[in-house]
Amino acid sequence: MSENILHNEQKLLNLLEKKFLLKESRIIRAKRVEVKVEPKEVIPVLLYAKENSGYIHFAHMSCVDWIEDGEFEVVYILWHPEEKINLFVKTRVPRDNGSLPNIDFIWRQANTYEREIREMFGLRFEGLEGRKEFILEDWNNIPPMRRDFDTEAYVKEVFFHRLGREDAKDVREKIQERTDEELPDFAKKYSRD
Amino acid sequence: MYNDKESQKIVDIIQNFARKHSLFVLAYGTGCGAIEIPPTMTSRYDAERFGIRGAATPRQADVLLITGYLATKTLKRVIRVYEQMQDPKYVMGFGSCAINGGMYWDSYNTINMLDKYIPVDVYINGCMPRPEAVIAGFVKLQKLIQEGKADGWDRYKKNLDEYRANQKKIITNWVMPDFNR
Amino acid sequence: MEGIGYKILGALLTTLLAFTVGMFYAGFRRKIIARIQNRVGPPVYQNFLDVLKLLSKKTSVNHGIMQHLAPLWLITMSVSTLMFIPVLKDGLFFTNLNFSGDLIFLLYIMVFGPLGMALGAGQTGNPNSAIGVSRGLTQMVGFEIPWIMAIVALMIQYKTTSVTGLLDIQSQNGTWMMFSSPLAFIAALLAMPGMFRYAPFDIVGAPAELASGPISEFGGKYLSTMMTSGSIFAFVKLTLYVDLFMGGASNLIELVIKTFALYMYPVLWGAVSPRFRTEQAVRYFWGWPLFFGFAALIYAAF
Numbered sequence A: 001m002s003e004n005i006l007h008n009e010q011k012l013l014n015l016l017e018k019k020f021l022l023k024e025s026r027i028i029r030a031k032r033v034e035v036k037v038e039p040k041e042v043i044p045v046l047l048y049a050k051e052n053s054g055y056i057h058f059a060h061m062s063c064v065d066w067i068e069d070g071e072f073e074v075v076y077i078l079w080h081p082e083e084k085i086n087l088f089v090k091t092r093v094p095r096d097n098g099s100l101p102n103i104d105f106i107w108r109q110a111n112t113y114e115r116e117i118r119e120m121f122g123l124r125f126e127g128l129e130g131r132k133e134f135i136l137e138d139w140n141n142i143p144p145m146r147r148d149f150d151t152e153a154y155v156k157e158v159f160f161h162r163l164g165r166e167d168a169k170d171v172r173e174k175i176q177e178r179t180d181e182e183l184p185d186f187a188k189k190y191s192r193d
Numbered sequence B: 001m002y003n004d005k006e007s008q009k010i011v012d013i014i015q016n017f018a019r020k021h022s023l024f025v026l027a028y029g030t031g032c033g034a035i036e037i038p039p040t041m042t043s044r045y046d047a048e049r050f051g052i053r054g055a056a057t058p059r060q061a062d063v064l065l066i067t068g069y070l071a072t073k074t075l076k077r078v079i080r081v082y083e084q085m086q087d088p089k090y091v092m093g094f095g096s097c098a099i100n101g102g103m104y105w106d107s108y109n110t111i112n113m114l115d116k117y118i119p120v121d122v123y124i125n126g127c128m129p130r131p132e133a134v135i136a137g138f139v140k141l142q143k144l145i146q147e148g149k150a151d152g153w154d155r156y157k158k159n160l161d162e163y164r165a166n167q168k169k170i171i172t173n174w175v176m177p178d179f180n181r
Numbered sequence C: 001m002e003g004i005g006y007k008i009l010g011a012l013l014t015t016l017l018a019f020t021v022g023m024f025y026a027g028f029r030r031k032i033i034a035r036i037q038n039r040v041g042p043p044v045y046q047n048f049l050d051v052l053k054l055l056s057k058k059t060s061v062n063h064g065i066m067q068h069l070a071p072l073w074l075i076t077m078s079v080s081t082l083m084f085i086p087v088l089k090d091g092l093f094f095t096n097l098n099f100s101g102d103l104i105f106l107l108y109i110m111v112f113g114p115l116g117m118a119l120g121a122g123q124t125g126n127p128n129s130a131i132g133v134s135r136g137l138t139q140m141v142g143f144e145i146p147w148i149m150a151i152v153a154l155m156i157q158y159k160t161t162s163v164t165g166l167l168d169i170q171s172q173n174g175t176w177m178m179f180s181s182p183l184a185f186i187a188a189l190l191a192m193p194g195m196f197r198y199a200p201f202d203i204v205g206a207p208a209e210l211a212s213g214p215i216s217e218f219g220g221k222y223l224s225t226m227m228t229s230g231s232i233f234a235f236v237k238l239t240l241y242v243d244l245f246m247g248g249a250s251n252l253i254e255l256v257i258k259t260f261a262l263y264m265y266p267v268l269w270g271a272v273s274p275r276f277r278t279e280q281a282v283r284y285f286w287g288w289p290l291f292f293g294f295a296a297l298i299y300a301a302f
Helices: A007-019 A039-051 A110-121 A151-158 A172-178 B005-021 B031-041 B072-084 B095-100 B131-147 B152-158 B160-170 C004-036 C046-055 C065-083 C103-124 C127-158 C163-173 C182-196 C213-217 C221-245 C252-271 C278-285 C288-301
Strands: A024-029 A032-037 A057-066 A071-080 A085-094 A099-101 A124-126 B023-028 B052-054 B063-066 B090-094 B122-124
Touching (some): B005 C046, B023 B072, B023 B131, B031 B063, B031 B095, B090 B152, C004 C046, C103 C221, C127 C278, C182 C221, C213 C221
Parallel strands (some): B023 B063, B063 B090, B090 B122
Antiparallel strands (some): A024 A032
16 A cells, blocks of 8 residues: 555655665655765766656755764755655765765756855855855855854854843833833724723 | 024924924835835825825935844945935834844844944834834824934934944945945 | 016916915825725825925935936926916916917927936936936827827917917807817827826836836935926916816916816826836827827818
């Protein structure tokens, strides 16, 4: 019974396993298939999925910082419009001096995601074009989405903070005092007292 | 005859009356507050009965609405818009994000206190303030204008160095036109 | 009776009248549109407050000499056009320069203001202004043609180019020209909303797409001068229509009733209309209005 339901997913996995050297592959649940590959296998897998298996829609691309392993994990999410299956292609690169191949010749829109990841994580994409500065302006710190970037310290140093809530006390009485001010005329009609 | 105090007082009363009842509003739609402006202006809440009216460009506007959080990148644009506006000009800050950062208080690219960078005349609290609260804020602003207390534009000119220092702390690469006092 | 003092007093009085009436009409327009949209709307005198406030604003913008002159060109055009139009059929104060200019001169001078505005807007360097100016000139090409055809038809039919002459003919015949030459009236009426630039023909200063177009760099005193000029010019256009097609007016109350009735036509049309695109507006003007203009010309000639 379950084999029948996961028929399409299994078929895709078999194809990919036969064709490529996968580090890991599994069916997460119905409609979710995950494969882990080496960085140099990314383009062949994506091209195969697009051209031969019908995963024509590039849904998303994101990056995870595994600081404990010293690696970035980049996730490509593809979508099959007819079979309605998501394919997750995951790959890991070293945090320092790691680089990934640029895939914007397969899907044009991948350019945007790659530029965002380059800016937010400092991960290099081989042959990626486009302006270096994408979302951040005049940023001269380490890339802000890296986990070794201390956001709170940065915020405390750069921005101002309004005083008053450091002690996290109950402020309802204070607010009640403040609302005893006279209401404007049009609001009196609707006030409870 | 000119510049004597009594006649200036009368002129001030007339000017403040006109300014109070004719507010041209430039809504700088950052964050979620942008969606509170259309109901405030249209049939349901009808801000036009107070003389409040939308302006399309900073040159014609009196009130700048900062409707929500400000990223450091937008702050640059807001400062330019604010400096293009003609005196007297007023600023209203919407919601907790403009007041103290709100839920974005520890974000690396969102400023926390708007009044450190440009002078704010009225803050409206809430997350996000409903149109009633926005209109209450406008009424408060009218009251301040009538009393001559809405002097943010004057404070900005007088304390320009202080404001500039705060602004430059965030906008490291300062390429902006000079502020024409 | 014919002293220069009376002339000057009359000119001042006419300008004041045009300003007041135009401002109140604009206020009524805002009120009426608000009521149509089920709102309360601003008070009728709101526009006076706006002008007063704009005058009290400080201005520190300098783009060049034409930018400072553009509002003055506009108001010069409005007031000088007003001087050549018979406000009332006869009367002590409102005669001004009625007999010195004719319709052809009026057609020329009415383009003078927008031209100055175009130059001023061009000097501000704002891209929105440039787009607005080009749209405005395109729209002018649209509505000026049926409007001029209607006027020329009147000139041919009654063999005079003088506004006062046309007024006299109407009172002699005892009928208004909207009845005696209906085709010209229809053509002029259809071209009228374009002249007022209310929706659906507000493509010049479209606030949502062009940031108010040519006037986007003008604030404070400049804007108040433009508002004043606009209200005077609205009165001028309405009075010209009343003079040409509705037999003029012999007292102020009649004038106000007639112009207000005529004013409601573009206002009410605009209140329920979205905005045309430029080519749609031109296509409209070169459709039925042009047809009626041709028909009026043929009717007048034969």
